[in-house]
Amino acid sequence: VSDLAAIGIDVGGTNARAALVTRDGEIVERRRRPTPVGDADGLVATLAQLIGEFDPALPVGLGIAALVGPDGMLHYSPNIGVRDLPLAERLRAEVHNPVRMLNDASAAALGEQRAGAGRGIDDVVLLTIGTGVGGGVVADGRLVMGHQGFGAELGHLIVEPDGRRCPCGNRGCLEAYASGTAIGLHAREGLVDHSIASSLRDETELSGREVSAAAAAGDAFAASVLTEVGRWLGIAVASLTNALDPKLVLIGGGAAQATAPWVLPPVRETVARRIIGAGWRTPPTVQLASLGDDAGVIGAGLHAADLSDPVEGR
Amino acid sequence: VSDLAAIGIDVGGTNARAALVTRDGEIVERRRRPTPVGDADGLVATLAQLIGEFDPALPVGLGIAALVGPDGMLHYSPNIGVRDLPLAERLRAEVHNPVRMLNDASAAALGEQRAGAGRGIDDVVLLTIGTGVGGGVVADGRLVMGHQGFGAELGHLIVEPDGRRCPCGNRGCLEAYASGTAIGLHAREGLVDHSIASSLRDETELSGREVSAAAAAGDAFAASVLTEVGRWLGIAVASLTNALDPKLVLIGGGAAQATAPWVLPPVRETVARRIIGAGWRTPPTVQLASLGDDAGVIGAGLHAADLSDPVEGR
Numbered sequence: 001v002s003d004l005a006a007i008g009i010d011v012g013g014t015n016a017r018a019a020l021v022t023r024d025g026e027i028v029e030r031r032r033r034p035t036p037v038g039d040a041d042g043l044v045a046t047l048a049q050l051i052g053e054f055d056p057a058l059p060v061g062l063g064i065a066a067l068v069g070p071d072g073m074l075h076y077s078p079n080i081g082v083r084d085l086p087l088a089e090r091l092r093a094e095v096h097n098p099v100r101m102l103n104d105a106s107a108a109a110l111g112e113q114r115a116g117a118g119r120g121i122d123d124v125v126l127l128t129i130g131t132g133v134g135g136g137v138v139a140d141g142r143l144v145m146g147h148q149g150f151g152a153e154l155g156h157l158i159v160e161p162d163g164r165r166c167p168c169g170n171r172g173c174l175e176a177y178a179s180g181t182a183i184g185l186h187a188r189e190g191l192v193d194h195s196i197a198s199s200l201r202d203e204t205e206l207s208g209r210e211v212s213a214a215a216a217a218g219d220a221f222a223a224s225v226l227t228e229v230g231r232w233l234g235i236a237v238a239s240l241t242n243a244l245d246p247k248l249v250l251i252g253g254g255a256a257q258a259t260a261p262w263v264l265p266p267v268r269e270t271v272a273r274r275i276i277g278a279g280w281r282t283p284p285t286v287q288l289a290s291l292g293d294d295a296g297v298i299g300a301g302l303h304a305a306d307l308s309d310p311v312e313g314r
Numbered sequence: 315v316s317d318l319a320a321i322g323i324d325v326g327g328t329n330a331r332a333a334l335v336t337r338d339g340e341i342v343e344r345r346r347r348p349t350p351v352g353d354a355d356g357l358v359a360t361l362a363q364l365i366g367e368f369d370p371a372l373p374v375g376l377g378i379a380a381l382v383g384p385d386g387m388l389h390y391s392p393n394i395g396v397r398d399l400p401l402a403e404r405l406r407a408e409v410h411n412p413v414r415m416l417n418d419a420s421a422a423a424l425g426e427q428r429a430g431a432g433r434g435i436d437d438v439v440l441l442t443i444g445t446g447v448g449g450g451v452v453a454d455g456r457l458v459m460g461h462q463g464f465g466a467e468l469g470h471l472i473v474e475p476d477g478r479r480c481p482c483g484n485r486g487c488l489e490a491y492a493s494g495t496a497i498g499l500h501a502r503e504g505l506v507d508h509s510i511a512s513s514l515r516d517e518t519e520l521s522g523r524e525v526s527a528a529a530a531a532g533d534a535f536a537a538s539v540l541t542e543v544g545r546w547l548g549i550a551v552a553s554l555t556n557a558l559d560p561k562l563v564l565i566g567g568g569a570a571q572a573t574a575p576w577v578l579p580p581v582r583e584t585v586a587r588r589i590i591g592a593g594w595r596t597p598p599t600v601q602l603a604s605l606g607d608d609a610g611v612i613g614a615g616l617h618a619a620d621l622s623d624p625v626e627g628r
Contacts (some may be wrong), residue, residue, distance in 0.1 A: 067591060076591065123461040137557070139460070144453045146559020148595075149438040151453075156556040156590045160475060161549050168590050235475050242470040243451070243557065245460020276470045276482050277381060277390065281462070 004028065006308070007054045007097065008301025009047065010293075011035060011064040013079030013247055017293070018050045020058075021301030029054075029293060047087075048094035051096050056096045061304030063107030065298045070149045071301025072101045075120030076165075079131075089260030100304045102145060104296050106152050108252060108289070109136020112297030117290035119249050125246040126289060127154055127233065128253030129208070129263075133165065133175040138297075139244060143303065155179070157236045157242070177232035178206035180255040186225045187211045208255035215262055226262035233263065234270020241275045241284055260288055318342065320622070321368045321411065322615025323361065324418055324607075325349060325378040328394030329468040331607070334372075335615030341557045341608060345363075352395030363409035370410045375618030376401070376412020377421030377610045382444025384463045386415045392481075393445075405481075406624055412620045418610050420466050421585070422566060422603070423450020423551070424457050425613030431604035432562050436605060439560040440603060441468055442567030443549065443577075446481065450613075453558060457617065471550045491546035494522035494569040500539045501525045522569035529576055540576035547577065555589045555598055566603030 005023040009016060016035050018027040031050055036042030042197035051060055064087075066077030072088020074080075075273060088099045109126035118124035122141045128134040135154025137144040145151045155175035156168055163172030164182075176182055214222035237249050249271075251264065272283045289295060319337040323330060330349050334342040345364055348357030365374055378401075379392030386402020388394075402413045421455030423440035432438035436455045441450040449468025452456040459465045469489035470482055478496075490496055498520035528536035551563050563585075565578065578600060586597045603609060 067595075081383070108603075121461075131409070135557075139453065139458045139465075141458065142454065142456075144458065144558060147435075147561040148559055150591065150595065151557060151559035153556040153590045156547050157553045158556075158588065169592065170588050170590075235472050239471045239553070240557070242464060242467040243449075243554070244458060245462055245465035247461040253341070274472065274484050276467045277464065278483065280390070281381075281464065289388065 003307035004055070004058060004299040005059045005182060007051060007058050007060045007301070008061050008107075008297040008304070009050060009060065010107065010296035010300060011047070011062065011080065012104065013037065013065060016046060016050060017297055018054070019297045019301065020054060020293075021298055021305070023305065025111065025298045025302055027298065035080060040082050040085045043080065043082060043085070044087065044090045044094065049090060051091070051095045051097055055281050057099065058306040059098045059304040060095070061107065061300035061302070062099060062101045063104040063300035064101060067150050068101045068103055070101075070145070074101070098304070098308060102143070102149065102300065102303055103134075103136070104154065105134030106136040106143055106145055107299035108134075108291075108295035109138055109152070110303055111291055111295035111297070112252065112289050113138040114302050115291065115298050116295060117250050121248050123244070123246045124248045124250060125154070125237075125240055125244060126250045126252055127237070129178060129251060129255040129259065130180055130253040132181070133179045134253065136271050137244060139221060154240065156234065157239060159232055159235045168283065174232060176228050183208040183211050183225060183229055183255065183259070185224065186228065190221055192226060208259055212255075212258035212262075222261050226259050227266050229259070230263040230266030231270055234267040235274065237267055237271045237284070237286065238274035241271060246284050246310065249284045249286045250289040252295060253288065256288055264288075274305045317618035318369070318372065321365060321372050321374045322421075322611040322613070323364060323374065323376050324421065324610035324614060325361070325376065325380060325394065326418065327351065330360060330364060331611055332368070333608075333611045333615065334368060334621070335612055337619065339425065339499070339612045339616055341475040341612065349394060354396050354399045357394065357396060357399070358404045358408065359399065362405060365405070365409045365411055373414065373618040373622040374409070375413045375421065375614035375616070376413060376415045377418040377614035378415060379418045381464050382415045382417055384459070386413065388415070410624060412618070413498075416457070416614065416617055416619050417448075417450070417466065420450040420457055420459055421449030421613035421617060422448075422605075422609035423452055423466070423613065424617055425605055425609035425611070426564050426566065426603050427452040428616050429605065429612050430609060431564050431601060435562050437558070437560045438562045438564065439468070439554055439558060440564045440566055441551070441574065443492060443565060443569040444494055444567040446495070447493045448567065451558060458606065463532065468554065470555060472567050473546055473549045488546060488550045492543050497522040497539060497543055497569065497573070500542065501536065504535055504539060521575055526569075526572035526576075537576050540573050541580050542578040543573070544580030545584055548581040549588065551581055551598075551600065552588035553584045555585060560598050563598045563600045564603040565600065566609060570602055578602075
């Protein structure tokens with residue numbers, strides 16, 4: 001197939017998913033391996049095997065749930081349990097393909113912008129709601145990742161300076177209010193005073209999934225927890241809109257779809273009210289991402305293809 | 315002179331300042347006119363006259379204290395008192411030069427990044443502290459202005475969702491905590507309970523200038539007001555660092571220099587503590603901008619020169 005662009009790989013805390021990606025962002029062929037966790041050598045070996053199953057001439061884009069540098073250093077990943085691993089360099093010793101690395105949520109943002117809900121739009125922000133909150137920024141058609149590649153950690157926008165403790169160690173980050181984990185925590189706290197759908201009363205673990213199910217079953221308290229999440233997301237999206245003026249803000253990640261009926265309306269309402277020029281300016285469109293789990297693989301592949309292009313590559 | 319790049323113009327609420335700018339960001343020749351306020355026809359005539367004093371073949375970059383679109387529409391400027399003025403189009407009817415418009419703080423950010431304190435650094439954020447708080451973002455060497463050109467309104471990052479009322483009409487914007495105006499308000503509120511340098515006790519108007527003077531004279535309350543401003547700026551810069559990962563954050567604008575001894579240390583301390591990866595990651599350098607009032611003129615000129623370049627222009 002002549003328009004094959006790259007091998008995209010999305011490395012999460014559970015699976016490493018690989019695919020052949022075309023220039024149009026179509027997936028041609030897929031592979032998957034469990035991610036070795038807390039095992040740097042195993043991670044390198046697994047990824048080298050995955051890459052080895054594809055054409056050695058194609059560039060590889062590696063989207064990874066970690067703070068990664070543009071030089072291919074994996075600085076830190078709590079989910080994968082690895083730190084200070086020169087991953088791209090280690091892979092280059094095993095495979096012949098050029099390897100480019102980026103954060104998984106940035107990869108997903110590029111995937112959505114080029115081949116998903118953001119196709120044809122140059123200024124797109126993605127927020128992913130899952131175990132944590134991730135983010136990616138495409139400005140004027142290009143990923144914004146910062147000088148060390150640590151940018152677009154949009155889950156760590158500070159929305160309440162003296163607020164809830166975040167898993168990152170700081171206080172008041174968006175992630176402490178709007179992740180699937182945070183949704184479960186809010187709901188548990190509220191259980192003392194409020195009803196929640198009776199099927200959930202015995203759950204010891206609550207997450208975005210259970211709270212969405214309760215809301216869908218008509219539980220007013222569960223719905224109010226999700227509405228509150230939407231307000232916090234709205235504060236963050238309003239700040240991002242004032243900073244970046246995106247045309248489109250996409251909400252993706254594992255908890256996005258189920259929570260959307262309660263979360264998206266207060267996001268939109270808060271953004272419309274809070275942005276500069278509120279009242280006369282058109283706010284960004286806020287909607288669900290469309291590529292699901294494929295966004296990261298596609299975006300990672302397209303990122304590698306861009307950088308291998310003689311005009312764009314550096 | 316062969317390396318002349320463009321005519322840069324910086325239009326504020328008081329003066330319109332114009333200059334011939336070289337490709338290196340040097341200013342060769344200057345002009346200045348009072349800005350007609352609340353007078354759209356007068357504004358067009360004044361700018362046309364200014365431009366007419368220079369070479370009609372050079373591109374014009376117009377940095378303006380307003381929400382401006384990339385199409386050259388001046389949507390809204392409280393300081394200049396004009397709304398919905400198709401300024402670039404009106405100017406094109408009067409002068410032969412190509413005219414490009416952008417927000418004045420974005421122009422200043424580009425000026426600092428290309429010819430000032432940020433020279434040689436690709437990822438730079440500028441915050442300007444004056445009557446209000448403005449901002450500009452350069453990511454990977456390019457201005458980030460968003461799809462309507464309304465981006466980098468960094469004074470309207472929300473730092474305290476239920477916080478102080480901002481002149482923009484919303485609550486809790488950075489500008490409501492860190493502008494020169496806000497510094498004066500904080501100080502006035504504190505006068506009930508605290509001492510401030512006796513020379514200021516009779517002032518009916520307090521601004522960043524008077525509070526800085528009091529702090530410099532040893533007034534502990536004035537110093538504490540400025541330290542608090544630094545903490546709020548630090549919250550915003552931490553969020554911006556998590557979102558954009560700049561290598562350098564510059565503080566400019568009329569109130570920056572005098573307040574810096576009290577403001578910059580808590581900004582740096584807050585950023586180092588609040589960013590993701592705090593403890594092992596190098597935070598951005600936070601320092602004063604270097605071009606003063608010339609940043610906007612230089613940046614506006616270089617922006618126009620970039621867009622007139624056959625490779626960069628669109």
